[in-house]
Amino acid sequence: HVTQRNYEKERSSMPKISIIIPVYNVEKYLRECLESILNQTFQDFEIICVDDGSTDKSLEILQEYKRKDDRFVILQQRHAGAGAARNHGIKLAEGKYIQFLDSDDYFEPNLLEEMYTKAEKFNADVTVCSYRKVDDKGNITESRNPNSPINLDLTPLDKPFNRQDFRNDIFCLLTPIPWNKLYRKSLILENQIEFPPINICEDVAFVHSCIAVSDKILVFDDELINYRFNRPGSMATYRTKYTIDVVKSCIALKNFLKRVGLYNELESAFIKAFKNHIRWDIALCNDEEYKV
Numbered sequence: 637h638v639t640q641r642n643y644e645k646e647r648s649s650m651p652k653i654s655i656i657i658p659v660y661n662v663e664k665y666l667r668e669c670l671e672s673i674l675n676q677t678f679q680d681f682e683i684i685c686v687d688d689g690s691t692d693k694s695l696e697i698l699q700e701y702k703r704k705d706d707r708f709v710i711l712q713q714r715h716a717g718a719g720a721a722r723n724h725g726i727k728l729a730e731g732k733y734i735q736f737l738d739s740d741d742y743f744e745p746n747l748l749e750e751m752y753t754k755a756e757k758f759n760a761d762v763t764v765c766s767y768r769k770v771d772d773k774g775n776i777t778e779s780r781n782p783n784s785p786i787n788l789d790l791t792p793l794d795k796p797f798n799r800q801d802f803r804n805d806i807f808c809l810l811t812p813i814p815w816n817k818l819y820r821k822s823l824i825l826e827n828q829i830e831f832p833p834i835n836i837c838e839d840v841a842f843v844h845s846c847i848a849v850s851d852k853i854l855v856f857d858d859e860l861i862n863y864r865f866n867r868p869g870s871m872a873t874y875r876t877k878y879t880i881d882v883v884k885s886c887i888a889l890k891n892f893l894k895r896v897g898l899y900n901e902l903e904s905a906f907i908k909a910f911k912n913h914i915r916w917d918i919a920l921c922n923d924e925e926y927k928v
Contacts, residue, residue, distance in 0.1 A: 651707070653681040653748060654731030654821070657739050658721030659698065660688040665740040665864065666697050668774075672742035674705065678749035683708050684725040685739075689715030694739075719831030719838035722814065726830075729821060736815040740864045747860040751818040754854055758796050761850035763818040764810055767861035779859060785811035786855060796852040799902060806902065807909035809855075812843035816861050819846060827896060832888040835878040840913060841888035848898055886910045 655673060659666065673683055685708060687695045695712070702708040711724055722736060733755060737743065747765065755763040766786055769778035782788045790802070791809045799806045823829075829845045831838040847853060890906060893899040899906070 651680055651682040651731045652752060653678075653733045653735055653818070654684055654725070654729035655681055655735045655737055655748075656684045656686070656722055656725035656729065657737050658686050658688055658718040658725075659690060659694050659739045660715065660718070660721075661690050661692045661694060662739040663690075663693040663697060666694055669737065669739050669742050670697075670701055672745075673737070673748075675745050676743065676748045677746050678752055681707065681735075681748065682730060684711065684729060685709070686711045686713060686721035686725050688713060688717065688721045717833075717835060717838070719842070720833065722842075723830050726821075726824060732821060734819045734821050734824065736817075737861075738815055738863075741815065742862050744860040744862070750856075750858060750860060754856060755818050755820070758852060758854045760796060760818075760852045760854035761820045761823045762846055762853045764853065764855040765816050765860045766857050767816050767863045768859045769865040770862045772864065774862065774864075777865065785813060785816055786857060788857065791855050794854070794856050796854050798851055798853060799848055799898070799905075802905070803901065804904045804908065806847060806905050807844050808905070808912065810843070810847065812840045814839050814843055817843070817846075823850060829892070832885055834881040834884050837878075837882040837885040837913070840882065840885040840909075841892065844889050844909065845892045848893060848902060849896060882913050886913060 657669070662669075670683070673681070683705075685698045687698060687710065689712075695710075698708070698710050702710050709728065711721075711728070713721065713724055718738070726734065733752065735748065735751065751763050751765060754760065764786070768776050771777050787809050790805060792801075802809060823846060827845070827849050829842060829849075831842045886906075886909070889909075890899065893902055893906060
């Protein structure tokens with residue numbers, strides 16, 4: 637069953653940003669996530685919440701917010717993972733830009749304003765900010781990491797760049813997470829970019845694909861997202877069960893690069909990224925998991 641917007645309802649203008657949130661059994665964190673959007677200094681947006689077959693009260697909470705604010709769009713699907721939920725939301729997004737958010741994380745109040753202003757000023761296809769890690773209670777556990785989500789040794793700040801500036805390193809500049817980036821929707825649609833149908837690491841293929849075809853990428857190092865790292869029950873805590881997915885995601889990226897005619901140009905960058913992602917996934921394993 638899918639609950640969609642009333643397409644016959646007239647709107648004076650389309651929203652500037654579509655915020656897409658995959659939701660799965662996060663009743664404990666969901667209100668904080670949604671309130672962080674409603675409290676933004678920038679208010680020209682729609683909020684597309686895709687319930688991914690939740691069995692707790694997540695859907696009830698979404699419906700509660702929908703009754704209060706018609707900018708909420710609630711979609712439902714059988715449990716298929718965050719990537720499938722985001723793909724679902726992209727198809728119905730009406731904004732010029734797309735911003736993702738995970739339902740256990742939350743924005744700083746000025747995130748959308750900063751991202752939109754910079755995207756418009758520099759005519760950026762992808763605009764990137766930084767984040768801080770927080771624990772289950774919202775206490776900051778990591779801030780100002782020089783390597784994640786931005787490689788500060790290599791990445792230009794507040795100055796547009798693209799693959800031609802970093803032919804061998806373009807995939808090593810930014811951590812391939814989807815939710816600290818504002819994407820021009822036309823970039824995604826015109827290049828038919830999707831999250832692959834896997835359990836984890838679907839971000840690798842999606843984000844790197846967007847980066848590969850962007851004419852202008854704009855990065856600034858303000859921590860505007862609170863990332864709840866390794867919360868109990870999150871998919872990240874089951875990574876080793878799906879370790880092969882990092883390989884599948886990299887293969888999906890390779891196939892995309894071939895389809896758009898960029899693989900020969902970016903082969904060195906792809907191989908470097910592939911090796912890095914394999915090393916990173918192995919590094920997350922404990923001794924017993926590594927043996928498996």
